[in-house]
Amino acid sequence: MGLFDRSKKRGPAAQDGTAEQFFEQGKQSFGQENYAAAAQAFEASLRLAGDVPSAYFLLGASRFRLGDSAGALAPLSRCVELVPDHAEAHNALGMTLGRLDRHDEADIHLARAAYLGHVQAPGTLAAMDMDYCRNCAAPVNYSSGPDPADIVIVSAAVGWSCASCGAVSCGRCASDGGRSPMDPRCPRCGRDVDVLTK
Structure with a gap:
């Protein structure tokens, strides 16, 4: 099946677009650094499609960029839960946990990101x-x-x-x-x- 499961029941928000459309809007807004609009689009996409790791990741990244570390935590954690080898999500989750002063947990995710080949994570660890x-x-x-x-x-x-x-x-x-x-x-x-x- 593709990125989005078409068998999910659609709620009232489906009248305004599909999960794929919201996801694409979110990516476009994220690329334009309009993180508030991106977060709203990814939330709508997830309401319609359910567990889509890339939508969770980008929702978390959008909230992180908005300075909402507490709001970024759940979607990034869910992405890592769904895709344990997602290097970008581990790195973003580590950075988020660090902002929340949860340093031991942050270290674990940054180390996992480095282990998985994330380019930035080894430098972040070295700086610490x-x-x-x-x-x-x-x-x-x-x-x-x-x-x-x-x-x-x-x-x-x-x-x-x-x-x-x-x-x-x-x-x-x-x-x-x-x-x-x-x-x-x-x-x-x-x-x-x-x-x-x-």
């Missing part, structure tokens, strides 16, 4: 002194650098870097790759890892 695990997509933190006298304890939030293959790992994946939690190893090549530094 973070990276992401290339094995499981978990967010990881940079360290200021280990002091040779320090004992480093593996935790999921600590980032690890493999000098051999260049992979970045979280503490959980590095522990699974090693012989013990006190001996982290690269999950890709099995070699020694060092604490992730800039």
